[in-house]
Amino acid sequence: MIGQSMTRIDALGKVTGETPYPGDINLEGQLWLKMRFSDRAHARITAIDTSQAEALPGVVAVFTAKDVPVNEYGLVIKDQPVICGPGSDMPGSDIVRTYMDCVAVVVAETDAIAAKAVKLIDVTYEDLPAVFDMEAAMEDDAPQLHADSPNNIICHYRIRKGDMEAGWSQADVVVEGVYETGYQEHAYLQPEAGLGYIDEEGRVTVIVGGQWVHEDQEQIYHALGLPPEQVRVIYPAIGGAFGGREDMSVQIVLALAAWKLQRPVKTIWSREESILHHHKRHPMRIYSKWGATKDGKIVAAEAKVIGDAGAYNYTSNKVLGNTNLMVTGPYEIDNVHVDTYGVYTNNIPCGAFRGFGGPQGAFAAEAQMNKLAEALGMDPVEVRMKNVLREGSLLTVGTPLPKGVTIPQVVEACAEESYWRRGDGAWHLNRPPQPDNPALRRGIGFACGFKNVGFSFGFPEQNWATIELHGGAEIEEVIVRQAGADVGQGAHTVFVQMTAEAVGVPVEKVRLLTHDTAKTQTSGSSSASRMTFMSGNAIRGAAQQALQLWQDEERPAIATYQYKPPKTTPYHPETGESEPNFAYGYVAEAVEVEVDIETGHIHVIKVVCANDVGVAINPQQITGQIEGAIVQAQGYAIMEHLISNEGKIQNPFLSTYLIPTVLDVPTEVKSVVLELADPRGPWGARGMAEMPFIPLAPAITAAVHDATGVWFDEIPMTPDRVVTKLREHGIGIL
């Protein structure tokens, strides 16, 4: 079963339209909920008058801060009020800190009435000074957003390795850059939607799309002040996530309304509401300085990373932790000095998004590497091979990587399968010819990357699975209970494949129970490229025990297994020393672009992606992940420009926030799938879903540099930015 491109178990229902997504589900007697959001970036709400909304015929209830039993939530730090406004006993919850704060919730007989009623709510604001630039927010005189975070600093990580002075003194060349990365919107197909109701056992139940049913359940019961068993979360089909459904959107208010009213309550966000009111990928500013000897060995790397968390933490302290580790790339460097800050501002909150801090770190690291290659007159593949992490290499945090370090093989495979040839003991680039049209310039770029699989830095990591073997003389049915979210990546198909393999039955005998806190135990989130790795180990453990029971004649044979990977540790506060992760994925990409130097358009002609997946449990899904990640990363690098003006998003529509369509995707994507087993992975599998995203942006900037001679240290490289920068260098139109 492992290694087969089995047809997805959800394919038929999805392509025929029979499978319901959260917005498709209705219950008799349901009411409609609409959220009213803040009209200010930073203000104290001194009064809120809901009387006109309540008087509107068809309005059933209006909830404000005073109605939320425990008015706080947050995935890592509970720093955000469920509803902002007066009347709550939670300190600071009368303040809005961003335009996406909720200030009231209306429940009405119809969606239209609810939409009309939210506009009738009169909110009185007393403006507070606001801060929108992440570095300005760190100044002593900046407005403070949260009492317990002086200078708005959520986290400050340090890495101190070796002796910087000694490092710089060995350096023959030094390269520097200030790198700026932009927001990115998840733009999943299905905007937020859900339905809250009281189930047959009296539990407040929320049907919604998410990434971790048990975490949603925890956020809800905490805010409602209920015992865990009183709250149930169910996911139907989920229309994409990419990290954007890790944090709460409609979950708590739906549960609150359903609980208070004891009636079903439904809501569906528009695309505009979705873009305006869920978190984004962090914009980061990265100052980086690297030195190398003339034979290409990096001897010193220094970086300062600042990430704009927006008004609430979400997962910012975790995201910045990743960037701190990845901003010096997958290289063994003896002397390293990194400071990384996550900072509160009055902008939209930022959080998880495919790559989780990795892409920003890689953008700076790989650009630095490519600049070093240029400064040294050395091939970019060659210089990487002199520095990449190898088996036994020490990370910047002073500890070795887990066994199975395959970045050298990945880099070489990518080079060989793209534009490089090995000869005379070194790597050489073979450039394709330039087009005849002088306005069009082609170039080749290379970048590589690594990222953790699974939760990092001491965060509790585990995954539960239950296997039930039913039958008499032989196993007739296998029930696997595994909560892991299938956000569209195909996790559930892989659960079935792995269960069939572990038990030794055909996939037709396997039935999956999932996506329901009432029927499963926690499996952690579908994030951090971890679900195949974690669930596979749990399923394998449960299957082994169940098969033993089956041999012992138990009918049915039922076993539950909790997989716990080796423990990780947090950064040492002064040196950063730690065992950050228990598993990694490795990736490299070569890109060919064509730049129209007059219009600033960048066309990605070809991407070659070499990704070590350990073992491809479902090869078709692997290439699907690679192609999807590349298109999404291409959007990040070139097209997707979310514009925020004093905390207010200016382009909350897919007509103005442009994502790649079929007209924009690369002409060719070549997936080079390596299967170099991870000793800890189930059947050797590694996580892979984020990897192909990570090096693409710096590979594109390298290719654009190859084409034009100009370094772009800021993304997205929208046409007007490209034209402006090229003109500064006397290229294109003058």
Place this chain on the structure above:
Amino acid sequence: MSMRPANFDYQRPTSLSEAIQLLANNDEAKALAGGHSLIPAMNQRLSTPEQLVDIGRLDELKGISTNNGTLSIGALSTHAQIAASSDVRTHCAALATATGLVGDPQVRNWGTLGGNLAHADPASDPPTVVLAAGGTLHLQGPNGTRSVSADNFFIDLFTTDLQPGELITRIEIPSLQGKKNAYVKLAHPASRYAIVGVCVVLEMNGNECVSARVAVGGATPKATRSPSAEERLTGSSLQVAAVDAAAEALVNDIAGDVMGDLFAPEDYRRAMAGVYLKRAVQAAMA
């Protein structure tokens, strides 16, 4: 955002004169042809006419023909019909190109040239071509018929010389057969509207350009000619320096009028107007 229009009355006259009468009788009435500008505006409540006068089935406003080489295009001709017309391809290839680049197939199959010109959307393609080609618009209203050159027809953003109750009946374009002409555009990736569109019409005598007409749209509030660019091209052999000079002249001519948005700020559009002039000349001479 509302996605339904306000209430309105609907009339479908059977003759042009009846249509004009209906429009003349009601200041709050609007003519409906293909509906691909009006209906979206109504759905967003940007336009709330009391009455729609559906002229879409009036045969008097249909058909494409030539008369002594002059193209005559009925106002109700759809973009798709114009793009596919061999007469248009022969006599005004740039218009065939431009109408073929409007919106998407659904828009091209419903949207009409007359409706498009009357709407005068600055980001639209056909006005730029009709202007560069030296077209004439034939109008009919309660006070009879008249004709207006494209040079005088487009007044400002969504504003034309059309008077209350007047309709465009047909558009005449002198044959450009023998002249080099082309329309090129930089389209917004989502809407496909022109960020910049440029049309050139070049009369060549051997290697020498003896007359030139240049119009730009998209970047400016209305389709706009560039006399300075025309001057630079006229008398030249379209060598690189002359075309570069024309591009610079075009940019200077429109400099104060350029509009910008989040995707394509003013500076970018201004620069692109020059680039697309060069590309239009290249396309015309190809």
